[in-house]
Structure formats: structure tokens, C-alpha cells
Amino acid sequence: ILQLQVHTTEKLLELYLCVHVTFENVKRWLKDLHDHTDSNIVIMLVGNKADLRHLRAVQTEEAKTFAEKENTYFMETSALRKALDAVMILQLCRKVKPLTWGQRMMFLLLRKSVAALLRMRIETVLSCKFTETQNLNSLLVLVRDIPASSDGYSRKEQVDAYFKNIYPETFYNLLMVTENKGVNKIYEELEDCKKKLRRTEIIYADSKKVNPEGVTPTHKIGFLGLVGKNMESIKYYNEKIDEFTPKLEAARKSTVREKQQGAAVVFFTSRVTAAAAAQSVHARMIDTWTVTYAPEARQLLWPNLPKTYYERYVVCFIAFLTICFYMIPIGLISAFPTLPNLRKLLPFLKPILDAITIRTVLGAHLPQFALIVFLAVLPKFLLFLMKAEGITSESHAERGAFGKYYYFSVFNVFIGVTIGRTLFYSLKEIEKNPNSIVDKLAKSLPRNATFFITFVALKFFVGYGLELSRIVPLIILHLKRKYLCKIEPGKLPAMNLTVVYKNKKRKLPYLTPHFKKVDYKIRERDQRERDFKLMSSPGAPEDFMCMVVFEQFCIFDHPTITGGAWAVRT
Template identity: 30%
Template sequence: MEIADLATSAGINLALAVLFFVLYSVFRKQPGNAGVYFTRHMLREKEKEVKKQPFSFEALVPSAGWVKKSWDPTEDDILHSSGLDAVVFLRIFIFGLRFFSICVLVGFGVLTPLNFTDNYLSRNPDEKYGTLEKLTILNISFGSKRLWVHFGVLYFISISAYVLLYVEYKHITNMRQEYLSSVMPQPDQFSVLVRSIPPPESEDQSYSDNVDYFFRRFHPMAYLSHQMVYHSSLIQSLRKEMDSLKLKILSLKQKAASQRRPCRAGFCGLYGPLVDPVELHTQKMEDVYHQIRELQTSFRNKQSEVPTAFVTFKTRWEAATTAQTQQSSNPMTWATEWAPEPRDVDWSNLEIPYSQLFFRLILAGVLAALITIFYIPLTGSAVALANLDSLKRYLPDVIVDALLKIPGLKSVIQGYLPALVLSAILYFVPYFMLYLSQLEGYASVSHQERKAAGKFFNLLAGNVFLVTVLGGSLVSIIETFAVEPKLIPRRLAEAIPSQAEFFITYVLTSWTGFPLEILQTGTLVLNFLKRHTVERKQQPLLDTVQSLPYYRTIPSILFFILLGLVYSIVNPLLLPFLLIYFILGYIVFRNQVLFVYEPAYETGGQFWPEVHTRIISCLILMQVLFIGLFSLKGLSRASLACIPLPILTLLFHAHCRQRFQPTFKNFNLESTMKKDMEDEASGRKEQVLNEIQTAYLHPALHDITLDVEHNSNTERLLPASSAFDDTLPV
């Protein structure tokens, strides 16, 4: 790649990023957009109206004040406001900032001068290399002793990663322990999810009777109550219809009666007398209300029961013991696990028979593999655009030559278009993976998102990275694996340096993604249309509340960590662009966590062990590739000396798993007993037990109201008050 191609990509993406940030700084000052950019404040304060402000030119002037507002809050402020999951998410950016700062210093202080001062590429004029390749390891001569410097940097970077990962794991573990010891009593601390309940022995009994008998017999001192799961698709659909009608009525009431267009009361408004639309929708809402009430009266019966229940105990100690032990001699019955918090439960998945979960896991795995295979040609096509020589394989030479005659088009095609196409191709993949994780039958939304994140990362690493690196060498790689598997690292090492420039443009394209994230383009347009179509121009809308999409964001961050690890020594030029990526991401997501996204659940940072494991896998991949790369460059002794590195990484990972992971997997009995004793001493135990007994009441049995202001889409997600709240723009 030539400097012109890289400059074109950087210029386009930088211009777009600046434009989007400028638009955001203006749009956030408009009171009508408060429902887009200050969602959390509106949700927590239940402030539905904003006073009309006099026109001011200051509201149209871009400013960077939002950066300071996002930067000022401390980690404790974010913890109290958004929870531990949000803090752990931001710690991934902090790890990237620290690690790649070290890599940039080493890469540009040591490796880049070393690479540039060699002359291997200039002595091979037959090979077509751009100017930038002289800064990479490709310019090091075959068998040169300079490669020992790269070997030393490999060990230095690996050890730096170990230290930073250990520091982060320890810090997050301490935060989780503090969170578990200081959090107020919650229903999930006292409850377990019980699946695969055996059928009742007689027709007069129900699953509910069976649960009550079993736990009164085997947990007589601690058993408190239970809530059954029911088949409820009809009621749930009616509740959604009722919420939709409430939103319509609320919007119509903002208009004067004279401005509301009458509609016909018949089917689809095609016939019947003309009536006020508010009256018509109110009548429909009342009809749905009565249908729900009738269904609820006959809902609690054994025909509707599912062999799944939430069992609540009088102490945390008993709940921990039950959740972490086998209840029956047959492990396929009375299967217990920790109950997710009530707002995290996926009630529809609880209706899936426990015996189906294994087969659903296999099915989802096969479908995920098929999606990955399906995306191979799409990814390959996007990468092919980065090389005009490969593009000639797919298009006639006449067309390619005509395109090249257009001034600047070559730089746009090679420097910007491929990464943009690849980003567009990957846009819908996270949603596919989330659907597959839901198909697997996990009981909680948080568990589904963690699994979806894993599937998406596997596709990015196994498809985007390997397909991009291998390109047309895929067939030869497969043949090599069949004949001589030991040569695979060498084959990969041959292909990796040549694709560094494409990944630089891909990182540059990701810069634009952060301004688009903070601009909330889709929500902004929808908010504009709603305000102007229902004539609520001075009133911000808050119809839906979003939570942070971990399943989309975390895999992308980890993929860039993978790129940084692999190319930190091969091509240090990638590192400053990655560092800017992590800086932008940290600032943008601090803003989003503080002002936009409301947590839909709180797991206490349970996704960090999976993040740690994937970073370890990236480290191992980097180290294995350098075994082949040093061999390729004629320094076999360095290749042999690299062999201990993957082993050292695995030992480090095993130590971290032994030292820290149990804190994320189980609740220790010592802490649960201390918390129970604190409840006893404070005299609040009876109050706590009374409040948690109905926490897992099935949603179909919840009370409903005809109040149009009460809508499940805008109900408060966090029961506790916030320790940090920003104010609406003035």
C-alpha cells in the first residue's frame, strides 16, 4: 500500500468522525432530543416534559463540553450509577489503552527504526511492495541478527500482557467481592432456578405441589416459597398489544380534540360510524384489559404449568448450598442453578423442556458454523477490493483500467472501500448470533448475550482474520494441513504481513463507528418523526429504553486487541491507529453509559473471565505465528526459543482461573453467612423475606392498569436510586 492510499482512508474517516461529533454536540443541546441523548435522566426522574427555551445561537454552536462531562465522573460514580457490568466493560478499554501505549513506545522507539534501516525489499525489485512495507518486519534481511530484537520484544510484550491482565483480573475480582458484600438484599441472592421437575404421581397433584413437597422435605428449615413458570404466550401477546394501545392514546392526547381526525369504528377503519380515535383506542384497550383479566383468573392451573420453578429460601447460605449441589440421585431431575435477577429472566426460554437443551446447543453450534462458512465468500469479496490485481480476476481488464483513469479513485478503492464493505457485511451478524443463543434455551438474557458475544468473536477471529490473511492461499493451507500440519504456522507467517495495510484501513473505518454510536442516528430520526407527526415538537419522547449491547461491542473490541497483538511486531504502524480507537471508544462509551444506556440487568461483571480467556487465546495465536515467522525469516533458533511462550501463557491462564475465576462462578458460603447474620442483627430480615417472595411472580400474573402513563417500555429498570445523575440540557 502506498502512503496516498492510507492518507485517503485516514482523511475520509477523520472527516466523517469530526462531522458526526460536531452534529452530536449540536443535537444534544436541543431540548427535543433529550429522549435520545439523556434517556437515563428522563427514565430515573420520570421527567416527561421540558420547558420551552428561548432561541439561542449558543445551542447551534458546536462544543466539546460533553467530553468533560463524560470524563469527570469517577469509577465509583459509574459503579453507583450504572453498575459493575458497565465498569468492567470500560475496564476493557483501559486495558487496551495501557497495553497498546506500551506497544507504541516499543514499536516506534525500537522496531520501526530497525526495520527501516535494513534494505531487504530494495534488494528484491521484482517484488511489488509499497513504501509503507519498509517500516515492517518484511524489510528485515533473511537470517539477520536484527530479528533477535524482535524476539526480545515478543517476550517483552507477552510479559506486559500477563502483568496488565493480572492487574485487571485482580482489580475486577476485588470489585466483585466488594459488590457482593455491600449490595442490598436482592431476590436472586435468596433464590434458585429449578428445572426438570418430575411429573406429579397422581392427577390430583400438580408440579407446584411436587415442588412444595420436595423442598419442605429436604430443606425444611430454610424453604420459604416458590413461583411456578407457566405457558403464557397468549397473555404476553395481549399485554404487548395493550402497551401499544397506551402509546397511541398517549400520543393522541397531545393533540387538541379539534385536531384529531375522526376514524370509523369498523374493521380496520373501513366502515362504521365516525368516532374520536382516543375513544376508539380506549375502548380497544378496555377490551384487551378484560381479556387479560379473564385469562389470569384461570391461569393458575396444572394444565398451564411448566416443570420449572423459582424456589426462594430464608437465607442466602441455603440458596447457595442448593444452587451449587446436586439435589437428586438422577442429575437430570431437580436440576438447580442460581436464579438470574428478575429483570434478567427470559420467561419464554423457561418453557423449553430441560432435556432439549443439549440438542439445542448442538443445533445452534451447527447453525453458527454454517453462518461462518456462508460469510467466507462475502468476507473474501470485501478483502479482494483492497488489491486491484485480485480485482482483475473478477472484473474485465477494460473496466478496471477505466476505473483507474479516474483521479483519486484508486486510493479510494484500495484505502477506504474494502473496510467499509466489510463493516457493512458484518453489521447483522451479532443479531444472528444472539438469536442462536436464545435458541439454545438459556434462562437469562445476560447469559444469552455472553454466548452471542463468544460466537461473534469466533466469527471475527476465524473468518474475518483468517480469511483476510489467507486470501487465495486457503487451498494451499488446507493441503499443507493434510500433508504436513507442522508447517501451518509457517504458511500463516507468510500471509500475515501482506494484509497489515488492509487491517489499518479497517481500524480507520472503525473510528467512524464511535461517532455514529454517540449520535444514535436511528433513534434520532425516529424521535424526530414521532415528535413532528404527533405534533409534540417541544416534548421529548421516551417510548423505549436501550441497554448497552455487550454482545455487539465486546467482540469488536477483542478483535482489535487480536489485531494489535498479531501486528504489534510485524507492522508497528497499526499501533497508533489502534490506540486512537481505544481512546475514542473509552470517551464515547463513558458518555453512553452515563447518559444513554440503562442497565437491563446486573451480573457483577461475570463476562470478564470470558474476555480474559479470549485475550489469552489471542496471545497464544500471536506466539504460535511468530514461531513460523522466525522460521520463515531464517532464524530457526529464535523459533525454537519461542516454543516455551504458548506454554507459559497457558500456565498463566491456569493460575488466573484457579486464583480468580471461582469468585465469578460461585458464591462462597462465608460471605453468604455473614450477610445473613447482618440481616438478623439489623432486624430487617422479615421485611426482606416478605418482599422477595413474589419477586419471581410470572409476568402474565402481574397486575395491569388502564393508566396510559404506565407502560412496560418506560418502567424504571433499576430499583435503587442513582448516585450520579446529570441534568437535562438548558
């Protein structure tokens, strides 16, 4: 039982690959599908004519009659067909909307790649690793905007009673979000002491190579290690670790008990219940009991979870105003750094600006270069605004920052530079004759066109080149490795650079991933046997229930101090 999503022209296809033994099960499944989905959904029943065990043979005419009665499409094929998934997509696209000649050509070009990607996704979904990780996320929901309890219960008791009342059979447990400033401070100090202890031990071991007795490392415990009492580093850090360890455990227990906040992650034992809970309204007021799908643990932005409904929208409005008024500094930066303005405001630069070579280069590229430098800090600023809006996942924040960066480049940069430069140079004339502002903007377009041509060329040849070469991170990396880092390179924060691997030779077109070639019949037989093990007996309940076994990494009595992964097996 799995689900695939394939984006096509103007349509979203949902392939629900499953095995239903009788028409009664199919009819019940279709009823649930119509009750919980959009009315525009298009369904196609695929009749599998392979010789499968334990399945009743269904006549073709009987299946067609059932499909017509349920107002669905019908196609008959074999599971042993290599391009089964691609054929299903093509037939469904033909039923939904006739293909144009361009779509037919695109399908012919991409059919092998799409089929290979779908087969790889099926193999991934059916693998054990995917079952232990991805399937767990489908059992979780994120609950925000939890109201304060009026009966004297704690937040955890309140959420526990609320969801046990609604989902008594499938609710398993919950993980409360806590305020962890004190715990995080102790945790960071403890980890810093451990890191410094490892570094000191390596320095001491290196000193034994020169002198068998070695030189015991020492340091001063005052400001920046420059003043204060001189201490033996190894002994000092061991004492600090022994001091912080019980303090951290006590702070964790106190945090879980006293600093619970208005958000929680709820665990279910049924994927259907978790999906229904994430798509349902749990309160009459929109600002209470907001339930959504839970992101992966490594993607969660824990500080954003307790933010209230109105706080998120207020910050979102402030971020919108910030981006709109960001046009003002962009217009000033694009219009201000010119040679006449520099001579007027910075007279000590006149000897440098009088040089012909420097004057030529600065006069041609200085405004564009200033704008490029100003825009270099923009991605981090937009990402900060997205996270301030209360978004729950890192990937969602990055996606929103990318979208804002696009609109920022179109509206703020293009319109801001055009209007800003025009107003900067002809503000006095516009004050005398306000009706001439349209003529001034029209006459300034050729000059702004030259500015943008130079800006695009400079950003393409210089800006992108510097980003790809990564000169500054490379220099910082070697300086840290030479003078600061003594522990293993694999554990260094300085080594956390994105590695770009060389593209390997691919057999599939359009750079689609290459997969290991396996005999098709053997692979399909193994998948069918696995499907039979997952199938329920005739007349069994539709919902597939599963026991959730939590490992030691997911401790509900500990504060949500870090991300990581949901350490749960299904």
C-alpha cells in the same frame, strides 16, 4: 454478616466479616466451612482488640493456640484502623504466596482505591435499600427440568410437595413459569390501546388551543388506517380498553391453571438453605430437577426457562456449528467485492468504476468496508445464538456473546479471510497441484497483511467514529419526536438512548468512584451498633432465619408475564 470477593493475582479471597462470641461458634463455623468448600481454601482469623460491648476478652496467646490447632492463620488488629480491610488482604496474600516486587508496587498504587471500594461496598450491603433488594435474591433458587407428574398432580402441586419434603422448615412458596403467548398478545393490545388513547387525548387538547370547541380525532379501522369505517378515536379506544381488561384477567387465570411449564422460582426463608439447594444434586438423573441460583427478575429470560436439558445442549451444538461455518461467507465477502469481479458480474457499473477517483477509493477500501458492514450485524446475531442456547439471564447471554465475538474475530475473521482470499484467487491452481496449498498460503500472507492493515485503520477511524457519534439513532430519534410521538418524552420508546454522563472530578486514583467523606470513627461506631443488633445471643443457632413478607407486586397466582423486580421485603 456479609461477604466480599476481591480478585488478586491467581487467588480469590473471601472475606467473611462476622462476629463470633465464643470459640465454640468459631469452631462450628470452621467445620461447616471445611465441609462445604474446596480443600485449598486458606483461612485467617482476625483478632479485634477494640473495646466492644458484650464480647468476652480473648487473650492473644489463647487465640494463637486456637488458630494453630485449627490450622489457620492469625492476625491481631483493631476495628478502628482505617485500612483494616486492605491490611487483611495484604497479610493474607503474604501468607498464601509471597509478593513479588511487581505485586508490591501494584498494592502500593491501589491500596487506597481498594480500601475505598471495600468500604463503599460494606456501606451498601448494610444499607436498607440493599437489604430489601439484594438480600431477597439470596433467598431464591431457579428450578428447571421438572419431570412430568405421574400421580395426576399439577406442576405447582408437584414442586410444592417435592421441596416441602426436602426443606420442610425453610420452604416458603414458589412461582411457576407459564406459557404466556395468548396473555402477552392481549396485554400488548391493551397497552397499545392505552398509548394510542393518551396520544389522541393530547392531539384533541392541542386542537382546543386553536379552536375552543376542538376537533375530535378520527381514524379508519381498516388496513394501516387507510381503509374501513371512520371512527372517533377517543370513544373507540375507550371501548377497546373496556373490552380487553376483563379478557386479560380471564386469560391470566386460565394460564396459571392450565399452562404451567417445567420451570419454577422457589422462595426460601433462609439464605443458607437457598445456597445449599443451589449447590446440591436433587435427582440421580442429570436431566431432571436442575436447581441453580436465581438471577434478578429484570435479568431473567423467561422464554428460556422451560427448555429441557437435552434441548439446550442440542441448540448449543448447532450454535457452535453455525459459528464455525460462518467462516465461509466471511471468506467470500472479503474476496468477492473487488473491481474485476464487479465489472464481470455487474456490467452496468462500468461507467462508475471507470472514474479514476471512484476506482481508487473502491479499489483500496471496498473489501474492507464490505467486511465491516457484514460484521456490524454480528453482535446481535451472537446474542441471538446465546439466548437460543437456553441461558437464563440477560447479563450471562451478553457476557457469552462478548466471548464469542472475541473468538470470532480471532479465528473466523483472521483465519477465514486469509484462507478464503487465497482459495478464491488460486482455486484452479490448487486443483491441479494440491501439494502447493502450503506455498500458496505462505505467499498470500503479505497481501493479506496489507488487507488487515487497511481493515484495522478503516474500522478505527470510520467504524468506531460512527458508533460513537450514533448518527442513525439520532436521526430516527428526531423523526419520531417530530412526527410520531405526542405523549410525555419520559415515556417514549424513542427516548430510550443510553446517556453518557460527564466524568466528575474524583479524589481517588484510577477513576475509582468518589464517596462522601464521613468521620471515620462515627461511621465505624454506627456499623458496630448495627452489627450488635444483628448478632445472635451466645449459644443461639447458627442459621439466621427471617420472615419473608411479600408485597402486592409479586402475585403467585398470576402468570410470569413480565420481569420487573422481586417485590419482597426481608
